[in-house]
Amino acid sequence: MxxxxxxxxxxxxxxxxxxxxxxxxxxxxxxxxxxxxxxxxxxxxxxEPEIREEITALLVKIGGILLTLPDVKVDKGHRDQMYEEIYWMKYPDLIRRTHAALSELEHGVKDLSARKSDLGLALTALDRYEKTIRKIQSLEDQLPYLEGYEVSVLLIQKEFEALIPVIRHELMRITRNQCEMVVAGIDEDTIAAITVFNKRMSEEVHSFIFSKNVNEVRLPPEYMGMPFTEVLQHIEAKREGMRDQIREIDDELNTLSASRFEEISVLRDVLLDRSREIEAFDQxxxxxxxxxxxxxxxxxxxxxxxxxxxxxxxxxxxxxxxxxxxxxxxxxxxxxxxxxxxxxxxxxxxxxxxxxxxEIDPSPLLAFFFPLFFGLMVGDIGYGIVILIIALAVKMRFKDLDWAQSLMSIMIISAVPTIFFGYLFGEFFGDFGEMMGWIHPVHLFGVTWNRIEAMIPFLIFAIALGVIHIFLGLCLGIVNAARMRNKKHLCEKVGMLTAVTGIILVIAASAEFIPVILVSAGIIVLILAFPLLIYGGGAVAGPLEIMGTIGNILSYARIMAIGMASVILAMVANTLGGSMEVALLGVLVASLLHILNIALAMFSPSLHSVRLHVVECYSKFYEGGxxxxxxxxxxxxx
Amino acid sequence: MPDLGQSLGAALAIGLAAIGTAWAQSRIGVAGSGTIAENPELVGPVIIMEAIPETMVILGFVVAAMILML
Structure with missing residues (x-):
């Protein structure tokens, strides 16, 4: 509604x-x-509010600060109170307060953040030095310690190994033969070329290496001439010092966050609200x-x-x-x-x-017929109970997910008719309940409602349900057309209702469900419907639409067909489980098949139930848009 | 026990209907995937569209079951 x-x-x-x-x-x-x-x-x-740009700029600044400040837990009640206080501030006061809060924080946070970032970069560089030194540590004995000479380590991928003689030749030329190169494999993919050359040629050598895009590791000057073990110790000590500094910065940021996070985040929320308000100002x-x-x-x-x-x-x-x-x-x-x-x-x-x-809101119609169709298709006490338990568990577990809450509520409602029809069909995990003698199909209206044996009565029941559903759709279509004062639609819907009634009378009388004399009555009703259909839907499309509506009604046979497929799969599970010689294995096989069937039962009947509404029924009255x-x-x- | 004719009829009823449904669903599936890639909000209507050709195989199943059981 x-x-x-x-x-x-x-x-x-x-x-x-x-x-x-x-x-x-x-x-x-x-x-x-x-x-x-x-x-x-x-x-x-x-x-045209003038402060649009100022709010955006403030939001950018606050965003940057909140990215740096660590999250802290805030008291929701206190936060809401602060929000209320700030929300009702006039624009100039709000802007002033935001500027004041930012000016106190901005420099401190920026400085701490920059220091932390520098330390992070320095740590990364130290890691890189350490990795390189560890790779070439085994070559240390081969390195000459010569005054006035510089050591450079070139890392070359194995696939470019052939380039090493070329590089050596070029370095010899640049340094006028005052160069030594030791080559050794570091790992599967990398070769280290440790190069010693005269310091006077340093600029030319590095320029050459850079121009050839060779990966060069240059240790900081303080490590020059130092044994690698000592360098590694230095790196470790330096790294520890940096980590201590980062910890101190984090502590400072935490202290700042504890005192200012709440206010800044509330200011952000209020400014965001104001920004959204401004978006609507155009209207x-x-x-x-x-x-x-x-x-x-x-x-x-x-x-x-x-x-x-x-x-x-x-x-x-x-x-x-x-x-x-x-x-x-x-x-x-x-x-x-x-x-x-x-x-x-x-x-x-x-x-x-x-x-x-x-228009008429079709959701109450959906709320009544969806569980009915679902129950008829699944129709099993055991499955209904399992679906109910799963739906309740998911509903309890995912309280914040709106879609899960809605879907599981639908499953809970649909589980009730599933259990009811399960009782009617005498099904508890397929024919397991009947085999155990716990339950039997109910004998009602002269039919024993065993879905496998009472296939034709069940098919007739499904089609009859389709007739009711489609008739209801056409009646709602008449109401909608009357509300919208659309004469053509009104005539089309009345004509269709009359035509389908005529066809049903003819079929029912021919099959002798009703007196045979009503065949002619049905034909007369059908003829009467034609002028209305032609006026409402056109000379060709109008009468042709009857075929579409009959197809829509026959489509409800899926209620019986999907139900039968479900019960047959359940019976297969029981038969297969029962045929196993090891009881435990039999239970396992049967359980797995039943789980599969239940998973299918939760998905397929839902989809088809929705489809029967959207495609078959809504097309008779619903416009949407x-x-x-x-x-x-x-x-x-x- | 159904005779050969019945079995063949039932197999044709469900088999041909299944092939028809599969072909239609594959075409709708391809178009639907493209549609969803362009506009994810259309996932609902695409699911409904995908389910539309199932009528054929369901009616095929009903006919096959009737051939075998009646």
Whole structure:
């Protein structure tokens, strides 16, 4: 069921405009409509707040600080209180407070962050030196210690080994034969070429190495001439020192965070809210002295919205309820207002576009027939209980996931008819209950409802259910057409209803379910339907649509077919499990197959049940294309 | 025990219907994947579209079961 909507116009003095927007945003009930340029008698200008750029700049600064500050746990109550206090601040005060908070923090945090980043880089460099030295440590004995000579380590990939003689030759030429090169494999892929050359040629040598893009490891000058073991000790000591410094910086950041994180994060939230408010400003209008905000409010929230504005501004801000034209209703937002048991099924309604404001909301229909179809298809006490347990467990475990909550609520509701029909069909994990003598199919209306044996009665029942569902869809289509005052649609739906009634009369009378004389009555009804169908749907398409509707009705045979496939798989599980010589293995095999069947049972019947609604039934009355109600309010935090 | 004709009829009823459904679903699946890649919000309608050709194999199954059991 869709909630009645009211269109309101909020007007007031420009002095209060900002605060009115804050109140409306906080109330979160108004679906905004663009008022600028809409009211022709008064020239309205777009609202262009000047502080847009300033807020964006402040948000960028706060974002940077919050990235550096470690998260701390804050007391939610205290935080909410602070949010309330800051939210209602006027713009200049808010900006001033944000600047004050940032000026205290910005330099300190920036400095600490830069120092931490430098230390991190230095640690990375030390790691690199250490790795290189460890790689060439085994070559230490071969290195000559010569005054006035420089040592450079070139790392070359094995696949380029052939280049080493070329490099050696070139280095000899550059240093005029004052160069020595020792080559050794470091690992599977890398060769180290330790090069000793005269320091006077250093610039030319490094320039050559750089120009050839060779990976060169240059140790810091303080490590020159030092034995590698000692260098490694130095590196370790230096690294420890750096880690201590990083720890100190972290402590300082933690202290800063403990005292300022809450305020900064609240300021960020408030500024974000203001930024979102500003985004909506384009839809507001103003003249030299007053402003206007127009939008839709669900009837149930109308008084709340009025009260929120009145309690803050008294009579300075006026809320006017506008009368609705047909065109207004056509574009009004749709807001579901269903009983609790129907609400989870609104989730499935997302598969189609929302209904128009004037249309009938099909979610109650879905809430009734979905569990019925699901129950008929799965129809097993054991499966119903397992589905119920799984759904309850998932619902308890994932309380924050809206989609999981909705889907599992649907499963819980659907498990009830599953258990009921399981009792009717005498199924408990397929034929296991019957084999054990615990349960038997119920004998009702002259039929023993064993799904395998009562295939034809079950098929007739499924088709009959299809007839009811489609008839209901056509009736709703008639109501919708009457509401929209669409004569052609009305005639088409009435014609289709009449034609299908005629066909059913002919078939039922021919099969002698009803007196044979009704065949001619059925034909007359069918003929009567044709003019309506031709007027409503066209000379060819109208009557042809009868075939489509008959196809739609036959499609409900899937209720029986999927149900039968499910029960056969359950029986296969029991038979296969029972045929095992080792009892434990038999139980395992049967359990695995039943688990597979239950997983399929949760998915396939749901999909087909939805499909029967969306494809077969909704096509008889549903137009969709509505405008969902999106109130101007704080977006839920992710 | 069904005779050869019955078995063959049932096999054809379900087999041909299954081939038809598979072919249709493969085409819809390809187009659907492309659609979802372009616009992930359309996943719901694509799932519904994907389920549409299953009517054929379900009716094939019903016919096959009726051939064998009646």
């Amino acid at each position: 869709l909630q009645k909507m009211r269109k309101i116009l909020v007007t007031g003095s420009k002095r209060n405009s900002q605060e009115v927007v804050d109140v409306l945003y906080h109330a979160g009930t108004l679906h905004l409509e663009d008022v600028s340029n809409r009211i022709m008698e008064i020239k309205l200008e777009k609202w 507001f209008g103003q003249t030299g002295h007053f402003f206007m905000v127009m939008g839709w409010v669900p009837e149930i929230y109308l008084n709340t919205t009025r009260d929120a504005l009145f309690s803050r501004f008294g009579n300075l801000v006026v809320v006017t309820e506008l009368s609705l034209s047909r065109d207004d209703c056509e574009h009004a937002p749709t807001f579901y207002n269903n009983p609790r048991i129907v609400r989870p099924f609104e989730f499935l309604m997302q598969l189609v576009s929302p209904p128009k404001y004037n 509505g405008n969902p109600y999106k109130p101007f309010k704080k977006k839920p935090e992710v």
